[in-house]
Amino acid sequence: MSIVNALEITREAAKGGYAVGAFNITSINQMEGVVEAAVEKKAPLIIQVSVAPSKFLKPEVIVAVYHTLASQAPIPICLHLDHCTEVDYCKHLDDVGYTNLMIDASKQVFEENIRQTKEVVDYCHAHSDASVEGELGTVSGVEDQVRVSEDEAALCNPEQAVLFVEQTGVDIFAPGIGTAHGVYKTKNPKVDFDRMAKINHMLNADRINTPLVVHGGTGLSDEYVKRLLEAGGAKFNVSTELKYTLIDTTYNYISEKRDEYNPGKVDIAVRDAIRKVVGRWIDVLGSAGKA
Ligand code: 13P
Numbered sequence: 060m061s062i063v064n065a066l067e068i069t070r071e072a073a074k075g076g077y078a079v080g081a082f083n084i085t086s087i088n089q090m091e092g093v094v095e096a097a098v099e100k101k102a103p104l105i106i107q108v109s110v111a112p113s114k115f116l117k118p119e120v121i122v123a124v125y126h127t128l129a130s131q132a133p134i135p136i137c138l139h140l141d142h143c144t145e146v147d148y149c150k151h152l153d154d155v156g157y158t159n160l161m162i163d164a165s166k167q168v169f170e171e172n173i174r175q176t177k178e179v180v181d182y183c184h185a186h187s188d189a190s191v192e193g194e195l196g197t198v199s200g201v202e203d204q205v206r207v208s209e210d211e212a213a214l215c216n217p218e219q220a221v222l223f224v225e226q227t228g229v230d231i232f233a234p235g236i237g238t239a240h241g242v243y244k245t246k247n248p249k250v251d252f253d254r255m256a257k258i259n260h261m262l263n264a265d266r267i268n269t270p271l272v273v274h275g276g277t278g279l280s281d282e283y284v285k286r287l288l289e290a291g292g293a294k295f296n297v298s299t300e301l302k303y304t305l306i307d308t309t310y311n312y313i314s315e316k317r318d319e320y321n322p323g324k325v326d327i328a329v330r331d332a333i334r335k336v337v338g339r340w341i342d343v344l345g346s347a348g349k350a
Contacts, residue, residue: 061129061135061136062125062126062129062135062137062138063103063135063137063158064137064158064159064188064190064230065079065081065105065137065159065190065192065230065231065270065294066159066190066230066231066270067135068105068135069270069272069293070267070293071103072270072293072294072346073263073267073270073271073291073293074267075345076288076289076345077346077349078273078287078292078293078344078345078346079102079104079105079137079293079294079295079344079346080097080102080104080105080295080297080337080341080344080346081105081272081294081295082104082105082107082297082298082301082337082340083107083108083109083141083202083296083297083301083302084106084107084108084112085108085112085116085302085305086112086116086305087116087124088326088329088330088333089301089305089329089330089333090106090121090124090125090128091330092329092330092331092332092337093106093333093334093337094106094128094129094132095334096333096334096335096336096338096341097134097136097337097341097350098132098133098134099334100338100341100342100347100348101134101347101348101349101350102134102346102348102349102350103134103135103346103349103350104134104135104136104137105136105137105138106125106136106137106138106139107140107296107298108121108138108139108140108157109140109141109142109202109204109298110140110141110142110143110144110145110148110203110204111203111204113140113152118151118152118155118156118157119155121138122138122155122156122157125138126156133350134350137158137159138156138157138158138159139157139158139159139160139161139192140152140159140160140161141161141202141203141296141298142161142163142203142204142205143160143162143163144162144163144164144204146175146178146179149162149179149182150182150183150186153182153186153187153189154187157189158188158190159189159190159191159192160183160189160190160191160192161191161192161194161233162175162176162179162192162193163205164176164194165195165197165198169219169223172193172195172223173222173223173226173227176191176193176227176229177227179191180193180228180230190231191229191231192229192232192272193223193224193227193232194232194233194235194272195216195219195220195234195235196212196214196215196216196234196235196236197212197213198212198238198239198240198274198275199212199239200239200240200241200275201240202240202274205240207240212235212237212239214234214235214236214237214251214254215235215236215254215258217254217257217258217261218261220232220258220262221261221262224262224268224269229269230269231270231272231293231294232258232262232270232271232272233271233273233274234254234255234258236250236252236273237249237250237251238273238274238275238276238279239275240274240275240277240299241275241277241299242277242278242299243277243278243279246280248279248283250279250286250287252286252287252290255271255273255287255290255292256290256291258271258291259271259290260291263291270291270294271291271294272292272293272294272295272296273287273292273295274296276295276296276297276298276300276340277297277298277299277300278299281343288344288345295340295344297337297340300336301333301336301337304329304332304336305329308328308329308332309325309329312324312328
């Protein structure tokens with residue numbers, strides 16, 4: 060139905076008390092599985108691509124497929140560049156046609172994070188309808204080019220969050236609240252729900268100005284997700300689970316049918332598995348039927 064930026068659909072989500080699922084893909088086949096799931100569930104969708112898969116799949120190819128799939132799908136879909144640490148690459152992918160750009164300068168000192176984020180915001184707002192996501196505090200673990208050790212992980216200071224949003228003009232905001240990229244080592248990771256709720260209150264109490272993003276979805280229990288939605292999470296990122304689904308499904312299929320040599324069937328098995336995983340997330344996030 061429509062090509063949208065992330066602000067439009069996450070603002071609706073924040074008002075409605077649900078979150079838009081943002082799913083990282085590393086192949087076109089995965090991308091199709093993600094879109095099929097969202098169409099089936101009538102859910103708004105964010106397709107996420109990190110820097111490395113953007114480069115090896117080629118951004119122009121991704122955008123062409125995005126336009127084709129979005130034009131056939133009766134739901135709003137955003138294409139997001141995830142965790143990009145290079146200002147110029149954010150600008151380039153804005154030009155190519157991604158509709159949400161995440162500049163991740165969260166490892167920089169506060170002032171430099173503001174400077175880089177504002178540069179991307181100013182560029183995108185002047186050149187396109189794309190929205191921009193910024194991060195303050197850091198998310199531990201590894202997501203593509205960004206690697207943060209547990210010792211380095213920093214929680215977001217709520218007062219600084221307000222300054223950051225005001226001074227950068229960023230559209231959607233990812234505060235460090237203790238979630239992590241990758242697989243959690245414990246069933247009960249230390250997530251600071253109160254900090255998230257406080258930041259949401261300070262930014263969005265009167266009206267939804269800057270919807271909040273939750274990173275590190277893989278492995279969080281449904282109970283944690285529910286609490287994060289209540290605390291204001293309006294975009295919810297899931298990456299590792301989709302990578303595992305692709306690799307495990309491929310491995311299992313080939314192990315069972317070693318002599319088949321039919322690549323299309325492997326792709327179909329992967330796409331079906333991705334569709335199921337994404338469909339379950341959409342149900343948990345409460346976005347089914349919201350498109
Ligand atoms: P996971 O890999 O833990 O699901 O985190 C995804 C994410 O936050 C991508 O930005």
